[in-house]
Amino acid sequence: MDFLQLILSGLANGCVYGLIALGFVLIYKATEAVNFAQGDFMMLGAFVCIGFTNHEYMGLNFWLAVPLSILVMGALGYLFNWGILRHMFGQSQTSIVILTIAMGFIIRFLAGAIWSHEPTSLEIPFAGQEVRSGGLVLGIDEVLIVVVTAFLTLAFFLFFSRTRIGLAMQAASQNQLAAYYMGIPVRRVHSLVWGLSGMTAAVAGILFASKGAIDPSTGLLGIKAFAAAAIGGFGSLPGALLGGLIIGLVEPLASRYGPPGVSQIAPYAILLLVLIFRPGGIFSQTQRKKV
Amino acid sequence: MSTQTTTPDVVLQIDNLESYYGPIMAIRGVSLKVHDGQIVTVLGANGAGKTTLLKTISGVMDPEKGTVSMEGTQIQSMEADAIVRRGIVHVPEGREIFPLMTVAENIAMGAYTRKDRTAIAADEEMVYAYFPILKDRRTQRAGTMSGGQQQMLAIARGLMSRPKLMLLDEPSLGLSPLLTQEIFEIIVRLNKEQKVTMMLVEQNAKVALDAADYGYVMELGRIVMNDTAEVLAASKDIQEFYLGVSQDENQRGQRRWKQRKTWR
Ligand SMILES: Nc1ncnc2c1ncn2[C@@H]1O[C@H](COP(=O)(O)OP(=O)(O)OP(=O)(O)O)[C@@H](O)[C@H]1O
Ligand SMILES: [Mg+2]
Numbered sequence: 001m002d003f004l005q006l007i008l009s010g011l012a013n014g015c016v017y018g019l020i021a022l023g024f025v026l027i028y029k030a031t032e033a034v035n036f037a038q039g040d041f042m043m044l045g046a047f048v049c050i051g052f053t054n055h056e057y058m059g060l061n062f063w064l065a066v067p068l069s070i071l072v073m074g075a076l077g078y079l080f081n082w083g084i085l086r087h088m089f090g091q092s093q094t095s096i097v098i099l100t101i102a103m104g105f106i107i108r109f110l111a112g113a114i115w116s117h118e119p120t121s122l123e124i125p126f127a128g129q130e131v132r133s134g135g136l137v138l139g140i141d142e143v144l145i146v147v148v149t150a151f152l153t154l155a156f157f158l159f160f161s162r163t164r165i166g167l168a169m170q171a172a173s174q175n176q177l178a179a180y181y182m183g184i185p186v187r188r189v190h191s192l193v194w195g196l197s198g199m200t201a202a203v204a205g206i207l208f209a210s211k212g213a214i215d216p217s218t219g220l221l222g223i224k225a226f227a228a229a230a231i232g233g234f235g236s237l238p239g240a241l242l243g244g245l246i247i248g249l250v251e252p253l254a255s256r257y258g259p260p261g262v263s264q265i266a267p268y269a270i271l272l273l274v275l276i277f278r279p280g281g282i283f284s285q286t287q288r289k290k291v
Numbered sequence: 292m293s294t295q296t297t298t299p300d301v302v303l304q305i306d307n308l309e310s311y312y313g314p315i316m317a318i319r320g321v322s323l324k325v326h327d328g329q330i331v332t333v334l335g336a337n338g339a340g341k342t343t344l345l346k347t348i349s350g351v352m353d354p355e356k357g358t359v360s361m362e363g364t365q366i367q368s369m370e371a372d373a374i375v376r377r378g379i380v381h382v383p384e385g386r387e388i389f390p391l392m393t394v395a396e397n398i399a400m401g402a403y404t405r406k407d408r409t410a411i412a413a414d415e416e417m418v419y420a421y422f423p424i425l426k427d428r429r430t431q432r433a434g435t436m437s438g439g440q441q442q443m444l445a446i447a448r449g450l451m452s453r454p455k456l457m458l459l460d461e462p463s464l465g466l467s468p469l470l471t472q473e474i475f476e477i478i479v480r481l482n483k484e485q486k487v488t489m490m491l492v493e494q495n496a497k498v499a500l501d502a503a504d505y506g507y508v509m510e511l512g513r514i515v516m517n518d519t520a521e522v523l524a525a526s527k528d529i530q531e532f533y534l535g536v537s538q539d540e541n542q543r544g545q546r547r548w549k550q551r552k553t554w555r
């Protein structure tokens with residue numbers, strides 16, 4: 001029983017890592033840039049939701065605050081690309097990466113200025129409730145995280161394989177020049193991908209904040225999600241989620257059964273192992289070159 | 292070259308076009324015309340600027356000077372997607388398909404700028420009728436297709452935008468003579484049956500001039516010669532430099548495929 005709860009809480013953490021990793025991969029696949037502020041986007045999404053729904057702020061109904069926060073973060077992602085990154089088109093990847101790192105600092109500073117650096121909890125209507133089945137007692141927040149992530153995964157799959165704009169995103173990431181030739185407005189598609197990854201970050205942030213207090217430095221766990229994305233292959237959406245789940249599961253297991261401190265380095269140890277034995281990541285799409 | 296200005300049947304008119312890659316001037320004042328229903332070929336050796344010319348027309352590059360007009364409207368400063376909507380599609384050199392998508396998905400992406408679902412479905416059938424092999428391979432990942440099949444896919448995908456004018460960049464690149472022949476037959480049929488005007492860039496001057504009505508020869512970013520395809524095919528310069536036929540070899544009546552290879 002205890003073991004099952006351990007697994008569930010690992011899965012729930014893993015889902016959050018996976019969703020942040022998904023944000024990394026979305027942007028990387030589409031624009032070949034790595035957004036090191038993805039973790040901070042996640043944190044900001046959580047704080048935006050806190051701002052909408054907590055009583056000391058706007059006090060809106062939780063179920064209204066959630067879609068609002070997702071929309072706000074989507075718009076922020078879109079505008080970040082449209083207003084800033086778009087004008088750096090053709091610059092080296094390094095300068096774009098440094099820009100996103102700077103962006104992370106700014107987001108952390110702003111979040112601290114608006115919502116303070118104290119740990120804050122998201123007020124959720126189902127706080128502390130439990131799901132009981134058989135002898136099992138599971139936190140509803142953790143169950144919800146897993147369910148929402150599974151649902152989101154399905155939604156992403158349908159979006160990318162069925163919708164016009166989803167297919168255009170795929171096309172632009174596989175061959176940008178050809179996408180231009182087909183009349184796909186590539187720059188707008190890039191902005192939309194940034195919007196989508198902002199929305200994903202908001203969901204990850206809200207889920208994360210639904211099971212504990214957060215503060216502006218929470219975004220730094222984006223580094224773990226980065227490792228998750230690399231474990232999964234950095235170009236693969238299912239890989240990102242899988243990488244997140246692996247890290248999420250290994251952490252609690254390592255801290256329970258391993259020597260002290262090992263759970264902190266476990267994600268990176270796994271990353272190293274994966275990179276040594278499968279350099280392209282678990283889901284690498286490119287065939288490995290012989291020699 | 293005729294000196295008349297825009298007549299109703301001119302689909303594409305280019306005047307004094309100049310395009311740069313940074314400081315490198317790749318197109319040095321090109322002017323040309325493509326009439327409705329024609330197949331016009333642009334010949335030239337490696338680095339002559341043929342691809343750059345097509346990129347400038349399709350809007351993925353902006354020219355520094357000069358104009359590109361489609362049916363009387365200047366399009367040189369439009370975005371690439373607006374130009375596709377106007378009816379110009381670029382089938383790029385080296386195929387450039389979407390490798391991880393299936394053949395059917397690639398073809399669907401060709402119709403990205405269109406909304407009319409029934410017409411798109413009808414055009415898919417039309418495209419598959421011209422390229423039956425693509426119908427058989429509908430669910431195959433495009434990146435795993437052979438070079439010739441990818442070339443057919445690139446043309447088929449381009450057709451799906453229902454272009455008035457198709458810019459074809461070296462469709463014969465890397466194909467066997469037999470497959471080249473086959474693809475050029477389809478290009479001519481598309482021109483006749485679907486009324487697609489073609490601007491065809493080639494190094495394989497023989498097949499290009501066979502298919503074309505009119506031709507331009509490019510060297511170092513300039514047009515150095517232009518005439519009807521028959522006149523060009525008969526011209527000594529073209530025979531020597533682009534058909535790889537030198538006089539004495541011609542007398543022996545042998546095919547000079549080896550020499551052709553040197554300028555390819
Ligand atoms: N991206 C680029 N950056 C800088 N120079 C370029 C670039 N692309 C092409 N060039 C230069 O511009 C000139 C024209 O190139 P272009 O590709 O248009 O030639 P081409 O006629 O299509 O040749 P090919 O038959 O080999 O395809 C060449 O000198 C080439 O080196
Ligand atoms: Mg070329």
